Amino acid sequence: MMDANQSSRIRKRLTRWALNVALFIAMAIICLPGLWIVLNSLRPTVEIMAKPPVWIPRELNFDAYVAMFSGVGAGGIPVLDYFRNSIIIATTSTVIALAVGMAGGYAFARYRFRGKSGWFIGLMLTRTVPGIALSLPLFFLYARLGIIDTHFGLILAYVAMNVPFTIWLIDGFFRQVPKDLSEAAQIDGCTRWQAFWRVEFPLARPGIASAGIFAFLTAWNEFALASQLTRSTNSKTLPVGLLDYTAEFTIDWRGMCALAVVMIVPALLLTYAVQKHLVSGLTSGAIKG
């Protein structure tokens, strides 16, 4: 007869294996599309469209990338303009959304004021409206104001989109910073402002970094509004640029995938760079525990 210890040990090992397999499948589902995009950007359209799919590519080349940068007429698109627009719009809107989010989040976490919960729910409710539903009214409004096809117009839209979320996220992180710390800092000689920057801000940094990544990626990847509110290389962003690869009857899947890779790389680099600020648990040890 197998003793209970041994069977329990075997069961534990099996559970671990099952978990690993489940994790592998989940990761495959998440990563395969990305991999597929990278792969498709490197091989001829025949292979992309083949049925059944060709898993192992027979030929890889960088033709799509070369073509992309070859300029209009040689199969290229104004990718540098799009890239510049995307960077300017995503970065500026993120910085503004973070500044507003920090001020708002701090206020919600620390102060009591009239209609506080009403304001908060109101902010959250704005998130329930699908962005696309706003595109037509926004289009009319922007057309009237003359800010169609400008950086300013898109930045404004993205700030409005991101601020409720950044406020909500940063509010949660400031709540975790004990109030005693700011009071101790004020007694130690800080003004309120110094207490915020020297004590509360460093402790809420993981939350602010998360909010920043989120806001940046939202703006970087947004398509629906951008496709309505932009016209030309003045303000077209990379996601809108993807449309340049569609013609009336054909879609250049390879070129589109190549541009997608160009889009993914900066986002990936940024996330990687900010990741080290995401270590949380810094607040532990402030008070008893």
Place this chain on the structure above:
Amino acid sequence: MADLSLRQLDKKYGSFHAVKGLDLHVEDGEFVALVGPSGCGKSTTLRMIAGLEEISSGDILIGDRVVNDLAPRQRNISMVFQSYALYPHMTVRENMGFTLKIAGRPEAEIETAVADAARALEIEPLLDRRPAQLSGGQRQRVAMGRAIVRNPDVFLFDEPLSNLDAKLRGQMRTEIKRLHARLGSTVVYVTHDQIEAMTLADRIVIMRDGLIEQAGSPDEVFNRPATRFVAGFIGSPPMNMAEGVIQDGLIRFGDGETLPLPAQFRDAVTAGQRVTLGLRPDDIYPVGHGLHAGEAVETRPLEVALTEPLGNETLLFVRFGGVEWTSRMLNPRDLRRGETVDFQIDLSRVHLFDGESGRSLRTA
């Protein structure tokens, strides 16, 4: 160092009156403990002194400077928080030196000040750790170190020991007392633990419902409580209390039992007056096991309902006058539940409080 004055200090939160016209003077170098049950206004008072809470009316003076509307940083005070409130992203060294760094002092001076405080508190080996790597007692020391480095006019302590276990609390209590003896600083110490207040303070201020119930030396508040509330709050185990009525020179209790009216109260009461009799557990004891010799002793046979042996003494619980009394038996002998023993009640040490107002009826 400086003295501290509170004049008609008042705090209202909307319709809630938290502190009601407090008057208190703390001498330069004096250690004053504010005690009272939760919600009595003691912490609010401390936070008003610190500048963390606005005052509704009245004055706060540190030295001869009115600080009513000054920011905390302008008051030259230090505060030790119940939660310690150490900055988690800084090392112990940075935590302690923070105040001088903000003040823009030179590195060398900060280094010396931190080293001195660390030596005094025996936390030198911890200087490069972060708060998360410290035990509760160590964090407590660091918090005190941070307060010392600031070299303030007044030290404020907000229940600094209540997050520690009993043994550590005892140790830190001694530590704080030693520190005060060395620095000679002015201290306002808030606690709900009357033992802390008794052991540490030069003067104890007992608060209730935003008012001062009594302020006096530990000896005064223990031996001459001004009100029934103070009598019940100070002392451990708490004072025994029994309701009664004055009748024919006797105090008659609810169950018909009587005790002679102690001589010291004979002129202070009138027949038919409702009173509360208070007696410390030290003043009712089995014959031969008392703390004091006993000047006017009344002897009663009483049945022991329960015993709590503590080694050097045993607490006995007996019923008398319709309530349960605690008795402290020194040099204990073996007593069993249900045994009936002769108990002595020291009438010279009885406290009498007015049944209505709760104020002490002691005249002298």
